[in-house]
Amino acid sequence: MEGHNLDQIQTGDESQTIARRVQRLTLHLIAPIAVADYSNLQLLTCGGRAKKLINNVNTGALSDYMRGKYRDIQEKVYDYFNTRPDLQTPIEISTDQHRQLCMRQLTGLVKEAGIRPFRYVLEDPAKYFAILEAVGSVDFSLGIKMGVQYSLWGGSVINLGTKKHRDKYFDGIDNLEYLGCFAMTELHHGSNVQGLQTVATFDPITDEFVIDTPNDGAIKWWIGNAAVHGKFATVFAKLMLPTHDVKGLSDMGVHAFIVPIRDLRTHQVLPGIEVHDCGHKIGLNGVDNGALRFRSVRIPRDNLLNRFGDVSRDGKYSSNLPTINKRFAATLGELVGGRVGLASSSVGVLKIAVTIAIRYSLLRQQFGPPKQPEISILDYQSQQHKLMPMLASAYAFHFATLSLVDKYSVMKSSHDDEIVGDVHTLSAGLKAYVTSYTAKSLSVCREACGGHGYAAVNRFGTLRNDHDIFQTFEGDNTVLLQQVAADLLKKYKEKFQGGTLAVTWNYLRDSMSKYLSQPNPVTVRWEGEDHLRDPQFQLDAFRYRTSRLLQTVAVRLNKHYKTLGGFGAWNRCLNHLLTLAESHIESVILAKFIEAVQSCPEENSRAALKLICDLYALDRIWKDIGTYRNVDFVAPNKAKAIHKLVEYLSFQVKNIAKELVDAFDLPDNVTRAPIAMQSEAYAQYTQFVGFQTQEATAANT
Structure with missing residues (x-):
């Protein structure tokens, strides 16, 4: 009897829910257009009544910290193209027209705006990569064409040639007289x-x-x-x-x-x-x-x-x-600069996609509690689950690629053999990891914006198509990850032969002791927030996984080598090796993110970075929680605590998501998607397809 009553109650609740949903959908379908006034619709502040860990973010200070001393040159690129609408790439354009436009864009950048990227390839590589990221944001075809001219063709001449080649070709490459392949x-x-x-x-x-x-x-x-x-x-x-x-x-x-x-x-x-x-x-x-x-x-x-x-x-x-x-x-x-540039540019793509998806998710309202206003779709946990770890990753990759660019600049000036080897491996790993992640994220961002993400004007299709090849050129990602794995095994072997380890690999010194010792039965059960948000715990978890993967794949390779030979053993363990390489790169990314958090001078910005760094780390741990459970690094209660904390941190990052994407400092003429405009987004979107504003309609009638 009790069970029967419970079924009736459940059925009644479900009926009310269905009726409410049908009513709300009906309103969407029959609401007259004249009622809608989008002209003053602004981005919503979601979760306004919820308790926030961070009340506000100093967007200007955070943006200054992120973009650093090359902000001015990027602004110069943005401003030039903003004043030249004739050089902005239209949504629909033929291949021949696009090629000629791309050439005019490059010529205008060099000869009219006076930006000479080639001079920085040798003198200031970090400035060159900053220009490349900004140029790619204007049109990724333009970014690639510039990269071919200056980084690949020009870079090969000055890096693989000698003085006679520089003297003969430098000026012609610089001023575009000598266009090359x-x-x-x-x-x-x-x-x-x-x-x-x-x-x-x-x-x-x-x-x-x-x-x-x-x-x-x-x-x-x-x-x-x-x-x-x-x-x-x-x-x-x-x-x-x-x-x-x-x-x-x-x-x-x-x-x-x-x-x-x-x-x-x-x-x-x-x-x-x-x-x-x-x-x-x-x-x-x-x-x-x-x-x-x-x-x-x-x-x-x-x-x-x-x-x-x-x-x-x-x-x-x-x-x-x-x-x-x-x-x-x-x-x-000498040609790793191409990989460095691709990693940096891929982060630029991710920033644009995340900015569009999050701004739209703040703007778009859908459903909500009965008899109350609709809420933004970013207030839904499922949307937070899609986008907040992605936003945290964009920040993590930003600081990791900045560190790579700095190391590359040191390499170009010092020619130190140890740094050369380090940059070669890091550029391969970061290019592979970041471009693969961005490629997957572009599809997620499109889906997170529903049907409006499918409109070409909102850019996800173009971003996805233009970026897709990043996973292949300058080295196929699968091949590049194998290079990382091979270098890890080389360093692992050198450890036993008493060789020195570069700074990036220092944690491998402990691979047979601290990280591979039996996990402490007490710490595996610690589930307090302070412990889980401790950067040392997070780094230990990432490095434990990498060290264990390194040790186990070394054992497996040795075993299979006896029967299959070197090539056969490698092929038999290939998936294991790729996982090892990705794990190592994730460890490097986290370490650089933690350094960036600790180095941030402004307290408010530092707190915001700490929040998204914790989300980045714990989300990665949770996504591979099976590995940590299988080796008893994390007890069941701790795994549950990590999962809950990831959801809580996603909610907290959501509360400052607008400020975090604003700190990317991408003007509307760069993001360009109407649904990502910081004001009057719907008005611009409807005007794009031909609707006049209500004021204009009234004036005409």
Whole structure:
């Protein structure tokens, strides 16, 4: 009887709920347009009646701390394009039109706005990357085209060449007279650069190199700037030298060569070179990607970029590096700037997407308690669960990539071998981790904005399509993570041989003691908020996981090596290795975030950063809670406490979400999505599709 009554009560409650929902949906459908007045609709302050851990955020101070000394140059980029509506990329544009617009944008930036990015590639790399992030925010095709011109083509000339190359090409690259390409990737080879098949054979009779594409698989593919605008290409090819033995030719490994591809005066493609258009792409259609085939193209011997290896007039090879592998490593080591730039630019994409999604979620109202006003969709826990950890990640990645840029700048000035190795691994890991995370987040942001996220004018489609290739170029993410794992195993081995460890790897010193010792049966059960928000606990958890993954994969590799050999063992443990690399990069990101929190000079901003840092750390722990439970690092009661605290911190971050995205300091002309406008968002959105404001309608009638 009691059970029957309970069923009746439940059925009655459900009926009331359904009726209320139908009534509310009916109102949405039949409400006359004239009633709606969107002109003064502002972003809502959600959770106003809830108790806040932080009452207000000094947005200006936080923004100053984040953007630092390069804020002015970014503002100069934003202001220039804001005053040139003719250079702003429309929503619908053909591939040919987009390519020409992108070229005009780059020319305007350099020749009208007076911003010369190439000068900072060597002098101040951090400033160059700040410009690149701002330019990418205007149009990511423009960011990539600028990167091809200055970081890849220009960077290869000044980093792989010597003084004679800088003297001859620097000014032309700087002022866009010498537009160029970076011709590394081939149809059959991308990530495996040592397997490239294009050849450059030295002819001692004419003192020239002869560039050849020996088969279709060696056609240079996806070469930015090649299809329309490029006049030169840095071509990566196997250097072949004549010998006097039966072999005939000696392979000296992959080197880089400057190859003119178009006439400087007529812009006609030069003899022996075929250029074909790679066509319309998923995204980045403002970049003219092309394919190149070389048929006995002759270039002067001086066009060899000879910093790491040279050929004399009589065909003798010389290098201060003794082996092909060492020369190859040094060559690629000088090209890591592309990965640094992609990691930094990917964070810029994430900031824009998060800003649009959060501002719309504050603006949009839907449902709510009976007989009360509707609430913003960011007041729903499910929306907080989607967006607040993402906002925390955007901050975490910002500080991690800033640290990488600083380390890269030190590397460029010091040429310290230890820092070179550190930057190589960190740039690979951060580029892979950040771009993969951003790619997934773009879809989540679109879904979080419902149907309005599907409108092209609100940018998620363009952002998603343009960013998607970030996971592939400058190194496929899966390959880059394997490089991180390989370096971790190398450091792990060196630890037992008494070698020194770079600062980034210091925690590995304790991998066999502190982090891999039996977890303390007391601390595994601690569930107090002070303990869980202690940065030392958070770092210990991240590093424990990384160290354990490192130890276990080393054991597994050793076991499988005996039966499968090196390649087979690696392939058998590949997923384990990728997880190890991601875990290590997460540890680095958290460590840099904690440092940034502790270094923040303004108390209010520091408190806000501490809140989102805790959310970043605990959300990551919760997402991999199975690992911590399986090894008894976290007891069941502690796991539950972590889950509850993540939800509570998401709620608290939601209360200051508007201020946190405002601190990114992205003006409306950069975010551009109508649903992300800081005022009159609905008015701008309706005007975009053709509706007049009510005032204008009334005046016309």
